[in-house]
Amino acid sequence: MQLGIRFSRKTLTGLAFLSPTFALMGLIVGLPFCFAIYLSFHSYQLNKPSVRIVSVGFQNYQRLLIDPAFWNALWNTTTLTVAAVGLQLLFGVSLALLVATFRRGRFTEAVRTILILPMMFTPVIVAILWRMIYDASYGPLNYLLRVWWGMSRNWLGNPTTSLWAVMQTDVWQHVGFVFLITFAGLETIPRELYEAADIDGATARQVLSKITLPLLRPYILISLALRTVDAFRIFDKVFVLTMGGPGTSSETLSLYAYRVAFRSYDLGYSATISLTVALVLLIVSGLYTGFIRSGKR
Amino acid sequence: MQTPADRSAYWMRKTIVACRWLALIVAIAYTIAPVYWLLLTAIKEEGEIFRVPPVWLSTHPGLANFSSAITKSDFLRYAFNTVVVGTVVSTITVCIGTLAGYALTRCGFKRAELILMIILLAQMIPSISVVVPVFLMLKAVHLLNSLPGLVLAHSAYNLPFTIWILKGFLDDIPQELEEAALVDGCSYFGSIVKIILPLVAPGLVVAFIFSVIHSWNEFLFAVVLTYTKASQTLPVMIAGFISDKGIDWGPMSASGSLAILPIIVLSLLVQRHIARGLTAGALKG
Numbered sequence: 021m022q023l024g025i026r027f028s029r030k031t032l033t034g035l036a037f038l039s040p041t042f043a044l045m046g047l048i049v050g051l052p053f054c055f056a057i058y059l060s061f062h063s064y065q066l067n068k069p070s071v072r073i074v075s076v077g078f079q080n081y082q083r084l085l086i087d088p089a090f091w092n093a094l095w096n097t098t099t100l101t102v103a104a105v106g107l108q109l110l111f112g113v114s115l116a117l118l119v120a121t122f123r124r125g126r127f128t129e130a131v132r133t134i135l136i137l138p139m140m141f142t143p144v145i146v147a148i149l150w151r152m153i154y155d156a157s158y159g160p161l162n163y164l165l166r167v168w169w170g171m172s173r174n175w176l177g178n179p180t181t182s183l184w185a186v187m188q189t190d191v192w193q194h195v196g197f198v199f200l201i202t203f204a205g206l207e208t209i210p211r212e213l214y215e216a217a218d219i220d221g222a223t224a225r226q227v228l229s230k231i232t233l234p235l236l237r238p239y240i241l242i243s244l245a246l247r248t249v250d251a252f253r254i255f256d257k258v259f260v261l262t263m264g265g266p267g268t269s270s271e272t273l274s275l276y277a278y279r280v281a282f283r284s285y286d287l288g289y290s291a292t293i294s295l296t297v298a299l300v301l302l303i304v305s306g307l308y309t310g311f312i313r314s315g316k317r
Numbered sequence: 318m319q320t321p322a323d324r325s326a327y328w329m330r331k332t333i334v335a336c337r338w339l340a341l342i343v344a345i346a347y348t349i350a351p352v353y354w355l356l357l358t359a360i361k362e363e364g365e366i367f368r369v370p371p372v373w374l375s376t377h378p379g380l381a382n383f384s385s386a387i388t389k390s391d392f393l394r395y396a397f398n399t400v401v402v403g404t405v406v407s408t409i410t411v412c413i414g415t416l417a418g419y420a421l422t423r424c425g426f427k428r429a430e431l432i433l434m435i436i437l438l439a440q441m442i443p444s445i446s447v448v449v450p451v452f453l454m455l456k457a458v459h460l461l462n463s464l465p466g467l468v469l470a471h472s473a474y475n476l477p478f479t480i481w482i483l484k485g486f487l488d489d490i491p492q493e494l495e496e497a498a499l500v501d502g503c504s505y506f507g508s509i510v511k512i513i514l515p516l517v518a519p520g521l522v523v524a525f526i527f528s529v530i531h532s533w534n535e536f537l538f539a540v541v542l543t544y545t546k547a548s549q550t551l552p553v554m555i556a557g558f559i560s561d562k563g564i565d566w567g568p569m570s571a572s573g574s575l576a577i578l579p580i581i582v583l584s585l586l587v588q589r590h591i592a593r594g595l596t597a598g599a600l601k602g
Contacts, residue, residue: 030423030424030425031424031425031426033420033424033505034420034421034423034424034425034426035420037416037417037419037420037424038416038417038420038421038432040413040416040417041413041414041416041417041436041476041480044409044413044469044472044473044476045436045439045473045476045477047469047473048447048451048469048470048472048473048474049439049442049447049473049474050439051450051454052446052447052450052451052454053442053446053447053450055450055453055454056446056447056449056450059449059450111344115344118337118340118341118344119341121337122337122341131341131345132588133585133588134345134348134349135344135345135348136584136588136591137348137349137352137581137584138348138352140530140580140581140583140584141534141577141580142533142534142536142551142552142555142576142577142580143534143536143552144534144536144552144553144555144556145355145552145555145573145576145577147556148355148555148556148558148559148569148570148573149351149352149354149355149570149573150351151559151564152354152355152358152566152570153351153354157367157369158366158367158368158369158371158566159371160354160371160373163369163370163371167370192347192348192351196348200591249441253443253444253445255445255536255537256536256537256552256556259536259540259556260556260559273445274443274445274537277445278445278448278537278541281448281449282541287449287453290449291446291449291450294443294445294446294448294449295446297443297445297446298441298442298443298446301441301442301443302438302441305438305441
């Protein structure tokens with residue numbers, strides 16, 4: 021009896037303590053998200069306040085399917101995400117393995133601090149500093165390329181390179197993120213495993229593929245998932261570096277949704293575009309959770 | 318007596334060590350060079366910025382760009398907004414997040430993990446999906462282009478991460494301590510104030526700092542929900558240096574350098590917790 025009352029009081033306290041969280045999240049995330057879904061089935065022009073919100077059924081979604089600008093943005097976003105995250109994983113994991121070969125101590129700590137510096141940077145500042153470096157006339161990158169290889173490009177102003185130039189800035193900022201997580205993961209691998217492998221005469225390659233990488237798997241997976249959902253919604257860097265241009269050569273989904281909402285004032289269609297971003301993120305996080313669960317069994 | 322095989326193995330090892338150092342130096346140079354360029358451009362004088370070949374080491378370093386950023390571009394006003402939003406947001410998220418973290422770790426919910434999952438799932442909703450509705454809502458209550466409006470948006474978006482971090486710290490505090498306090502006649506509320514809060518204090522600081530960093534760096538809400546310098550934050554101001562008329566490199570770099578400085582200091586303080594904060598919860602699935 022006594023126990024029952026205490027338990028329910030505990031639960032009530034818990035619910036009371038959780039209520040501000042749910043209130044705030046519901047108000048600023050839940051409710052607006054539902055409203056975005058509602059908007060995606062309606063036509064709502066911000067620049068024509070006299071025209072009310074009109075229900076249009078699936079028209080926005082039908083328009084999406086035949087909208088070349090949408091497919092272009094989807095393609096750009098996917099390309100950028102796959103390339104950026106792939107390179108981040110490749111370099112991040114390699115760097116973690118590399119730094120781990122040095123004796124852990126002050127030196128590796130200092131190296132770690134330097135390598136993770138960019139991930140804390142304001143994305144907008146990352147964008148402006150790379151914009152200066154890429155600059156066709158005064159940027160140091162083009163100068164060095166010209167002197168060393170006799171080539172120079174207008175990286176951001178050329179439709180064939182603009183998306184890759186944006187992608188590279190994301191790699192620069194977040195290699196450290198993958199490095200940090202896998203480096204922390206390496207610390208959790210028991211030393212005895214390596215000693216045993218050494219006694220058994222395992223080669224360096226065998227140690228890597230049979231011990232290190234399998235045990236790093238959860239850390240690589242979480243970096244993959246977190247980086248993918250972050251890269252797929254990229255907005256600020258594109259906004260500052262190219263504004264999606266030249267033309268729409270580097271336009272991503274978030275930027276396209278923004279443009280449709282605040283340049284064309286078509287809020288219904290913008291909501292539809294933005295929901296595809298949400299859908300991809302939910303799928304990725306669902307897949308990740310599934311992977312982790314299946315890995316545990 | 319050294320055999321040729323010994324000698325070649327020796328050189329092999331030397332080469333591998335040299336390659337490792339080379340790779341490390343390249344990685345560090347790639348990381349640091351762009352930051353150096355930002356700081357360098359900030360202290361260059363006008364003529365040096367637009368010189369070919371580029372000036373790698375400023376011969377006339379000066380603070381002209383900084384004073385221009387402060388006097389002409391009103392840097393301090395934007396900095397003030399950013400600091401106010403950051404601190405208010407972090408105070409809100411840490412207070413609400415501590416309550417939620419306590420509920421999730423101490424109140425015997427059988428489904429605590431599920432509740433946490435739902436909270437974290439909200440982070441999978443990209444801000445681009447909610448920014449238009451939030452814009453319309455804030456417009457309806459006349460909070461558009463105001464600091465409170467931006468604070469609301471940032472608070473909601475920083476809260477899940479704050480809860481995640483705090484839950485990690487709360488999990489580390491043994492429950493027996495509070496139970497002992499309760500047995501000794503300490504009140505329920507007293508056990509929170511006297512036992513838990515002092516022990517979780519480092520966690521509160523870490524969560525606060527992370528929240529400041531996220532709010533400081535946030536761009537999409539800031540650029541949509543604010544449009545005058547009465548409430549715009551630093552990222553919006555810095556992005557504003559890029560206009561159709563050209564880019565004001567010097568003051569832009571100076572503003573960027575100043576804006577990044579507090580972030581670097583703060584992240585050095587919490588760097589130990591980044592990996593732990595990011596993975597601790599996630600690896601449990």
